[in-house]
Amino acid sequence: MPIKTAFKTEIEHVSILDEHGQFDAKLAEGLIPDDDLLALYRHMTVCRHLDEVAFKLQRSGRMGTYPQNMGQEATSLAAAYVLEKTDWLVPCYRENAGLFWRGVPMEYVLLHWMGDERGNAIPRELFCTPLAIPIGTQMLHAAGLAWAAKYRGEKQIACTFFGDGATSEGDFHEAMNFAANLDLPVVFLCQNNFWAISVPGKIQCSAPTLAQRGLAYGMHCVQCDGNDLFAVAKVVKEAAARAREQSRPTFIEAVTYRLGDHTTADDARRYRDQAEVDLWKARDPLIRLRGLLKEKKLWNDSKEAELLEFAEREVAGAVQRAEGIEAPATTEVFDHTFATLDPQILKQRETRRTSSLGQQSGRSASHAPAGGSH
Amino acid sequence: MPIKTAFKTEIEHVSILDEHGQFDAKLAEGLIPDDDLLALYRHMTVCRHLDEVAFKLQRSGRMGTYPQNMGQEATSLAAAYVLEKTDWLVPCYRENAGLFWRGVPMEYVLLHWMGDERGNAIPRELFCTPLAIPIGTQMLHAAGLAWAAKYRGEKQIACTFFGDGATSEGDFHEAMNFAANLDLPVVFLCQNNFWAISVPGKIQCSAPTLAQRGLAYGMHCVQCDGNDLFAVAKVVKEAAARAREQSRPTFIEAVTYRLGDHTTADDARRYRDQAEVDLWKARDPLIRLRGLLKEKKLWNDSKEAELLEFAEREVAGAVQRAEGIEAPATTEVFDHTFATLDPQILKQRETRRTSSLGQQSGRSASHAPAGGSH
């Protein structure tokens, strides 16, 4: 036959606990015990509260630009929940819930947005890389981290998070392609929230699904409801197994939505309809989880009130720790450029000057009459 | 249903004149009249001869590194044949056949490989961009050229050529994504010859087909036998129509093979089996086209002998013109940096010097005793 089929495929969409409270108990079987469910709900609530507090901190000049995570908490949290504690989390900047679950202290993320690199000094034993500012670049690091584990024969994998916008960058493609062709144990978790600042998803990907990005690499790919803790847990768990056992990557499109502005520097009303936001408010992962917990008789209003108080205390404590840290010393501008500073940086460090005359006698350079080293 | 199908697709493979001489006359209908078929065969033969001559020129030191096109002639030729004369051809460096068909003088390509930029000064009315050295970068220019046509409301489209290796570059992804999401009239024609220098195709794309790269963008994609003039003509014709009429891009995987080394600087015996090469020698586009012509009683051995003589004359003429051109003037190092040279470049041009003392009095700078502008 001169015209034959060269390739044929299908992509699945997974949903377990939907926006109407429909719950597929069979698919959910064994995924999340009730105790954990409570812990996860509490965790999301704390994260949500952090967003509110951070917003106010920014508005009152106590913090720089901050990107709210509001509405997207379920995705990174479910992933962090099902992964091993030694699997790499390679985030972008809307993964507070997952990072905190892993154990990153809340004040680290606050410090980052307060313009302080100490917020990135995440203890290595947490296996989290710092928030990534240049979009689309960190997935390559995830591929390298996973590669290192494979090279060493360890069963560690890497899970990397990014947005719909990030999938437009060339580095996204290269990361997916390296992982697929070199058989690297990576989970690529795209949080499709339909917007990249003001640019709608169709400008980033006009295909029917974002999930099909993975087909380009012969990678297993799947779409799930990103506001559904169970669905994300299920697909990430399967992807992790595929990575751990077969050293094969997976591409996951988690469909979600950011309920807030892009960052505190943004005003989303300029480019999107309130109707759309309202639609997604109804799909909030917290609401549906609370609904399920109530249905299961695990939750009630007084517990909720208690939880909110707890969240306030937690977040207030983190803010206090972040704001209470001593100001960074000016020497910090220099000290981490290299493991060992070269003479030139040492001189700049010592004198705080770059002009050669100013570098001749320490901090308050005298007006030396003679030139350099002669 | 909690697990449903989010996406479903198939990709076709098109073959019309296969390596065994099987010819699907129905699919071929109206594609290439017999007269043109003869002209195309002649053209490919000339191109093939050029490869042999160029190889010898390189070996005898009369030309720099040269990439033979041998075995891949059908792909770019079929594309150039079905496109309008005003459609952009945006090549890599194995598209001699297509470029010459369009009208690029053979000596231009020779000059390029002889280390002479004049080989890139392709008259604009030919709508061909110069050979691209950095792999994977030119597809973005094709997207821009096509975009400009669309912006102006012209029915012009762009067809860009690249290898399997090129599809690993981030720029490939960005070009495909821009074209798909901004609805640009581009034909992306990948010549999958299974090798990127010594690196096998599976390292560039481990998916079952390269064609499915296009699925990531919701782009129409198709695979064809790249050594089959008819198949390529058919898919490019359809892609061109899709571009011209609907302003939609297409991704084509043309399966082919380079019969020679990567370039004259390469020795393919280091990394690939002769058996593989032999297999593909039997799939040579020239052989099967000659077979068809003979079957159609349009060709015989004396015509072939005549043609070989013609090819020798053609190529010899081109070599003569390329070698006969006057040496480039040293001023050429400077003259095209900007439309108007700035004072600094003018001074460098005038003095052929970069040292300030040497720039004070023309070519043979005197040993001026005094410094600069005082």
Place this chain on the structure above:
Amino acid sequence: MANLTLVQAINLALVQEMERDDRIILLGEDVGLNGGVFRVTEGLHKRFGGHRVVDSPLAESGIIGTAIGLAMAGLRPIPEIQFEGFLGPAYDQLCSHAARMRTRTRGAFTVPMTVRVPVGGGIHAPELHSDSPEAIYAHQPGMKVVMPASPYDAKGLLLSAIRDPDPVIFFEPKRIYRAFREEVPEDEYTIPIGKARVVCEGDELTMISWGASVIQCMQAIEKSGRSVELIDLRTIYPFDMEAVAASVSKTGRAVVVHEAPRTCGFGAEIATRIMEECFLSLEAPVQRVTGFDTIMPYYKLELEYLPETERIGLAVEETLAY
């Protein structure tokens, strides 16, 4: 004549030039409905439509690469890169293609494109939103690099850049996007690329700077009480060596101020050229007041990094005392 910020002056220049020349297309991330994250393209989408003010995919190489194609086809694209820290992914298209196309093709193809990029520190922004990569692009032959330091200059230089037949990177110092206003004529005017501006005259020392640092220089000069001639370079490449040499020949002393790291910053080029051309007039070594040879810190420490009034003032004193 209106009293405009730098953002408004650029917006005005874009509006007027787009009215005049329909070959102009703006493209970039969020340049459309949103008017750019700094609102420089505010209102243009509405005025000129989505076909001329195009929200692109989030891909800097793609933005520059397609703009190169648009320009090769004869249009006048004005791509915006959202922050200078995201020029990196476009480095290859800029340096391997945009800057080389005319030379490569002996003029058969050219790239008349103006790349708009906010630049520099001092606005409490996140990482990679505060760098100063002008020297990187000044080192690339075939590329012009412009950086205005005032609303008036911004409009005049942008018009020149857009009309230039070759690629221009137009750096917009974000620290002064809204820091002050200036009278900017409604009428069309251009400021030639390659010509510096003498901000204030003086005969004891020449200070050379560009972009937002010019403001710090002005403050330092005022504080110093000395007679310093301040030159705002306006164009980084090709830079106005004539103006610099004329001034240093007069003063015999020079200080260069920029935000980028010192090593291989554009200050090195200027200092060397001064030495080359004014050797016998030089009374003191040319001094560089710049960023340190370290990574631009997160914002808590950014003012420790940037060349501020005090550091500039010290360099002036030391150079005069030499």
Place this chain on the structure above:
Amino acid sequence: MANLTLVQAINLALVQEMERDDRIILLGEDVGLNGGVFRVTEGLHKRFGGHRVVDSPLAESGIIGTAIGLAMAGLRPIPEIQFEGFLGPAYDQLCSHAARMRTRTRGAFTVPMTVRVPVGGGIHAPELHSDSPEAIYAHQPGMKVVMPASPYDAKGLLLSAIRDPDPVIFFEPKRIYRAFREEVPEDEYTIPIGKARVVCEGDELTMISWGASVIQCMQAIEKSGRSVELIDLRTIYPFDMEAVAASVSKTGRAVVVHEAPRTCGFGAEIATRIMEECFLSLEAPVQRVTGFDTIMPYYKLELEYLPETERIGLAVEETLAY
């Protein structure tokens, strides 16, 4: 002790260091079976296997980006970029990540990676196979830049680079890959990063260069018959200003030679530093003999572009006559 070319010396260093340290992984285009397009990794794939010598996809950002991940995990990747002209696509990963990781994370993550890159012109190669971008990376804080000019140095510097806890770009001047041989000890030895080599002593003028140009300098000096001290920088960043200043303080005159374009080339930094530190000893302005401020031409004209013996010789004469 064997008489080796630069290619062989690097190959030997890689073999020995890979034997010693199994954290080392080589990755890049064609580095495997093919042994690299310059055969620098010849035999390594066979010796160490495909898991340590990895043919990567054709994607420079991917090569550097994954190498960063490998290094962050504690391995010692040695990515190869096939030609310096293809560093462009990796510019962002190098400058936004590799160079910044230690500073960004206050040392929690580091990138001990050595990027091998053939560099420079003079071998009749196609476009973008003959450039010299060392100044670009010297301007990036957090990045070390090394360029040997001899087989002996190549081995010793490469070992230092591999063992360095921070990212190093190791430029290999392809013009002298096989141009001459030198005795290279089998035994392990290192040459410290940041230390220059005095190639020949002299007291009339100091010449500073690096990479393949060192050979041109030697020829020019011999022809000149003058007493010129030639310093081979060996490391571009951090460069050995002490050695340069000591020499220029003695000679009072200096010429810097490099292949890259003049504007913002590393010569500008050296010339400025000399002026800053040896101002009162300088008898003449430091001269730069470099590539022009134009695109590196295709090979028919490349020798007109590169700083050749004659141009260097003229600069020596003029500087001495000043």
